[in-house]
Amino acid sequence: MLMEALAALAAAGGGAVVQAAGTDAWNGMRQRVGEIFGRGDAARIPAELERLDHTARVLAPGDTDGTAPQRLREEGVWAGRFEALLEGLDDAGREQVAGQLRDLLAFVAASAGDTAVATGTAVARDGGSAVTGVKHSSGGHRGPARAAHTGNAEATGPGSTAVTGIVTG
Known part of the structure; x- marks a missing residue:
């Protein structure tokens, strides 16, 4: 898989995390992302869920002063995490995680709907x-x-x- 395609997929994953924050899609997305980063290790999932919960708290409605910059920052953080995960895997693992990310994007698109x-x-x-x-x-x-x-x-x-x-x- 081309590195540009992986970077685009990682960026879309970061956007999906931010798009889902505060929507009905959050819980389903949260669990899926925890499993992607947990990579079959159930002990790692709680730490990933805590990172996601931090993102949800940062993006919670009511903070009108920092909303746009915080959304951009969190999107970048998650895009970077997805990209690092993909780069650190062998070809088979990369294909598996890429498929999981595509499924995540479809789930968020169908669940979160349009956001402005x-x-x-x-x-x-x-x-x-x-x-x-x-x-x-x-x-x-x-x-x-x-x-x-x-x-x-x-x-x-x-x-x-x-x-x-x-x-x-």
């Missing part, structure tokens, strides 16, 4: 529309969505609409 955090300002003028957050259009993705700390919405002029948060329909 720390977005900018939505500005619409002169009949335009703008959304900062998550927008589902008719026939689009249906499932859970989460918006936290989205920016401001500003609409000026007739027919203009601006929304911050989640729009369905």
Whole structure:
């Protein structure tokens, strides 16, 4: 497997951990990540679960000052951990963990849904529309969505609409 592909997979794994934090997907994702890092050693899993719990605490809603930087930091931490794990395995182990990571990504994508955090300002003028957050259009993705700390919405002029948060329909 190409190292670039492994790095991309590790980065996606880091993103999945952060995306799942605070969602219904967290417990299932948490257990899967613990097992990936435990590598069959049940004694190692509790330490991995504690690391994940630390991430969940850091990313808990309510800390509006550091949300975006903390999310980026935690995503990088987990991406680095996944990458180091993959690099330290033989080919068979690497393929096994890569498969587990792909399964994890599919699980989080299906469970956590769309997430928007720390977005900018939505500005619409002169009949335009703008959304900062998550927008589902008719026939689009249906499932859970989460918006936290989205920016401001500003609409000026007739027919203009601006929304911050989640729009369905």
